[in-house]
Each structure stands twice: as C-alpha cells, then as structure tokens.
Amino acid sequence: MKFLAITLIVHNDERSPTERFREVVDNAVLAEELGFDGFGVxxxxxxxxxxxxxxxxxxxxxxxxxxxxxxxxxxxLSLLDPVRAYEDYATxxxxxxxxxxxxxxxxxxxAQAQxxxxxxxxxxxxxxxxxELFRRLWREDKVTWEGRFRPSLTDAETWPRPLQRPIRIWHGSATSKESVDLAAFYGDPLFSANVTNPVEPYAELIEHYRERxxxxxxxxxxxLVGAGTAGYYAARTSQEALETYRPIFEARIALFRKVGVDPVFHTLEDAVERGSILVGSPQQIVDKVLRYHERFGHEVMHLHADADGLTSAQHxxxxxxxxxxxxxxxxxEIPSRPFPEVAV
Known part of the structure; x- marks a missing residue:
C-alpha cells in the first residue's frame, strides 16, 4: 500500500495566511522525511x-x-479553463x-461556483x-477542439510540453456516479473521498467503477483505487488515543453545528466504529484499514497532513x-503497484 498526506489548507485560527502556508510546506518536507509516498494539496x-x-x-x-x-x-476542472490549467501543471x-x-x-x-x-x-x-480537452492537451502537440464552455481551438499548441508522457490523472469521487463513470470510461484510476459517511456508499461507488x-x-x-480517511491519531493504547483526540473531534462537531451541518457521527466512538477516522492503537488502525481494503480493494490511502488541533509534538x-x-x-499485507519513477 502507498500513503499520501493531504491538506485542504483550512485557515480558521489566529495565524496569518503566511504562517499557514509555511506550515503546509514544512508538513510536506516532514512527510518526505518520514517516508510518505505522496503529498497532496x-x-x-x-x-x-x-x-x-x-x-x-x-x-x-x-x-x-x-x-x-x-x-x-x-x-x-468544472471551474477552470483546461488550457490554463494544463499550462500551470505542465510547468x-x-x-x-x-x-x-x-x-x-x-x-x-x-461560493466557488458563484x-x-x-x-x-x-x-x-x-x-x-x-x-476531455485537458486530457488531449497532455497527449497531443496540436489540438483542434470545439465545446460549449470555452472558445474553440484549431491546431493549438500549448507550452511547455509535459515532462511525463502521459501524466497519470486520477478522478476524485465523493457521492456521484458521474465522476466514477468518467474515470472508468477513460481507464483512469479512482480516488474515493471516503470521509463523511460510513463505508457503504463509497464501497457501492467503487463497485460501480469496477463494473463500468x-x-x-x-x-x-x-x-486502480485510492481512498481517503476522515482523521488520524495513533498512540500506544486506544485509551490514550481517544483521550487525546476527543477534544479535536468535539471541536469539529461544534463547528459543523455552528454552520448548520448535522454531522453523520455525533460521538468519537461512533466515528471510530462506523467511519473512516483512524484513532486508536497501531494494531487497531491496521485492522481497520484491512477491513476497508476488503470492501474497496484500494492500494493507496491518504492521511490528513495537518496537525488538526494536535500539538506539533503530538502530530x-x-x-x-x-x-x-x-x-x-x-x-x-496490501501489495500495490509502484508509483511512476521520477523522470529526471
């Protein structure tokens, strides 16, 4: 199995954006130092x-x-010009x-839709x-294309041409079959969010992906399937892990209720039992990931990169x-295919 550390760069405390960005970069450096396979933003x-x-x-x-x-x-990609996104990421x-x-x-x-x-x-x-356009830009030196949402292209060249040919593109999946079907159609890997709900709806979408x-x-x-987690904290004993993580979980629940969101899991024990959150002893976490693997068949998993309320030392x-x-x-226990080799 391969492991990613991922952040959405939540900024909800008294630190400046500058300090928060520096923390993100430092966490990426730490992830590499500790042996994580990938870091996501x-x-x-x-x-x-x-x-x-x-x-x-x-x-x-x-x-x-x-x-x-x-x-x-x-x-x-629903928000971005595929040409501009290609230029940024090829660079x-x-x-x-x-x-x-x-x-x-x-x-x-x-808000982002508006x-x-x-x-x-x-x-x-x-x-x-x-x-469809984004994919072609990575593969073709000249593209002729016409669609509904941006101006057409005729023998268009985009620079720089990519280093990886082709680059691997995963499809993020949360609750809808549309993204799952798009990934299956193109033969691309799928990454299940696996954060908010119990395992069943995510397992159903992954099964649909494999069928399509x-x-x-x-x-x-x-x-190829990857899956997320809703939080992580491991300690030598489950009692220590639950005691340390409980105020973090309860603060998250309070924030949900403040913004009018009814949480799926109302207690930490329920979230650990039925959700994807990984809180407990090392053996408990291993056992839980293996149970999820039985449903998903996933080879890649992500943890939250942020301290998320833990002290730096605890994190x-x-x-x-x-x-x-x-x-x-x-x-x-879970063999996984290697990630692409570094190109240069």
Missing amino acids: GERHERPFISSSPPVVLSHIAARTTRIRLFTAVTT LDHLSGGRLELIIGKGNGA LFHVTPDDQWERNREGY WAAYGHDPADA RAALELFQSEIAPVLRK
Missing part, C-alpha cells in the same frame, strides 16, 4: 480554505523536496522533475468537457508511529 475557493492555487503551493514544495510525489486533491511537472500526479474532480461549494458562474445544471458537463471499467473493455486487473509523534508500526504492516 486540495483546491477550494471559499472560506475557511486558502487553497485556491495548488500549483503555486506545490511548486514551492517541489523546491523543498526531492522524492515525494506531488498530488492535487482535487483540481476542479510544475518540469519543476518537480516529473513528480506530479493529478486528481481531478468537479469540486463543491456554493465565483466562476458554474451552476448545478452544468457543473458535471463542464467537468466532463473540461477533462469492465463494461468499457478494460482489463479488470488494471483498475509528529503520531506520524512517526504510523511510519514505524502501521505502514510497514500495511505495505506487506
């Missing part, structure tokens, strides 16, 4: 996030690291020495059309424990 265009420009953040991380693969989580691909991997998706949030004049009626079509994958004529053995200690006692077992 999300894209959101509304409060409380400041992750509106992932290629800029990832470029800085590329300059501070040498090995770890760099992920977007996700690139919101980043070179600057990182071919370490870039993209996770694309529709994105969510009313900024880009995207509606619920056209968001999926924008995502599909944007991906085969229906489109792809070899079932080639399907580092928990990540060190993950890499020393949890990751080695999961890597052995």
Whole structure:
C-alpha cells in the first residue's frame, strides 16, 4: 500500500495566511522525511480554505523536496479553463522533475461556483468537457477542439510540453456516479473521498467503477483505487488515543453545528466504529484499514497532513508511529503497484 498526506489548507485560527502556508510546506518536507509516498494539496475557493492555487503551493514544495510525489486533491476542472490549467501543471511537472500526479474532480461549494458562474445544471458537463480537452492537451502537440464552455481551438499548441508522457490523472469521487463513470470510461484510476459517511456508499461507488471499467473493455486487473480517511491519531493504547483526540473531534462537531451541518457521527466512538477516522492503537488502525481494503480493494490511502488541533509534538509523534508500526504492516499485507519513477 502507498500513503499520501493531504491538506485542504483550512485557515480558521489566529495565524496569518503566511504562517499557514509555511506550515503546509514544512508538513510536506516532514512527510518526505518520514517516508510518505505522496503529498497532496486540495483546491477550494471559499472560506475557511486558502487553497485556491495548488500549483503555486506545490511548486514551492517541489523546491523543498526531492522524492515525494506531488498530488492535487482535487483540481476542479468544472471551474477552470483546461488550457490554463494544463499550462500551470505542465510547468510544475518540469519543476518537480516529473513528480506530479493529478486528481481531478468537479469540486463543491456554493461560493466557488458563484465565483466562476458554474451552476448545478452544468457543473458535471463542464467537468466532463473540461477533462476531455485537458486530457488531449497532455497527449497531443496540436489540438483542434470545439465545446460549449470555452472558445474553440484549431491546431493549438500549448507550452511547455509535459515532462511525463502521459501524466497519470486520477478522478476524485465523493457521492456521484458521474465522476466514477468518467474515470472508468477513460481507464483512469479512482480516488474515493471516503470521509463523511460510513463505508457503504463509497464501497457501492467503487463497485460501480469496477463494473463500468469492465463494461468499457478494460482489463479488470488494471483498475486502480485510492481512498481517503476522515482523521488520524495513533498512540500506544486506544485509551490514550481517544483521550487525546476527543477534544479535536468535539471541536469539529461544534463547528459543523455552528454552520448548520448535522454531522453523520455525533460521538468519537461512533466515528471510530462506523467511519473512516483512524484513532486508536497501531494494531487497531491496521485492522481497520484491512477491513476497508476488503470492501474497496484500494492500494493507496491518504492521511490528513495537518496537525488538526494536535500539538506539533503530538502530530509528529503520531506520524512517526504510523511510519514505524502501521505502514510497514500495511505495505506487506496490501501489495500495490509502484508509483511512476521520477523522470529526471
């Protein structure tokens, strides 16, 4: 199994944006130091996030690291001009020495849709059309294209040409079959959010992905799935882990209720029992990931990169424990295909 650390760059405390960005970059450096396979930066265009420009953040991380693969989580193609997005990420691909991997998706949030004049009626079509063009730009030196949502192209050239040919593009999936079907149609890997709900709806979408994958004529053995988690904290005993993480979980529930969101899990114990949150002893976390693997068949998993209310010492200690006692077992128990080699 491969492991990513991912941040959406939530900014909801007294620190300046500058300090928060520096923390993100430092966490990426730490993730590489500890042995994570990838580091991802999300894209959101509304409060409380400041992750509106992932290629800029990832470029800085590329300059501070040498090995770890760099992920977007996700690139919101329903909002972006595919040509401009291609130019940004092809440049980043070179600057990182071919370490870039993209996770694309529709994105969510009313504020970001208003900024880009995207509606619920056209968001999926924008995502599909944007991906069709985006995909071709990575593969073709000249593109002739016509669609609904941007000006047409005739023998258009985009620069720079990418370092990785082709780059691997994942499709982020949360609740809808549209993104799952798009991934299966093109033979692309799928990354399940696996954050908000119990395992069942995510397992159903992954099963649908595998069914559509085969229906489109792809070899079932080639399907590749990743999955997220809703939070992480490991300690030597489950009692210690629950005691430390409880105020963090309860603060999150209070924030949900403040903004009018009814949480799916009302107690930490319920979230640990039925959700994807990983809180407990190393053996408990290994057992839980293996149970999820039985449903998903996933080869890649992400943890939250941020301290998320933990102290810096607690955060580092928990990540060190993950890499020393949890990751080695999961890597052995769940074989995974290698990530692409660094290009240069």
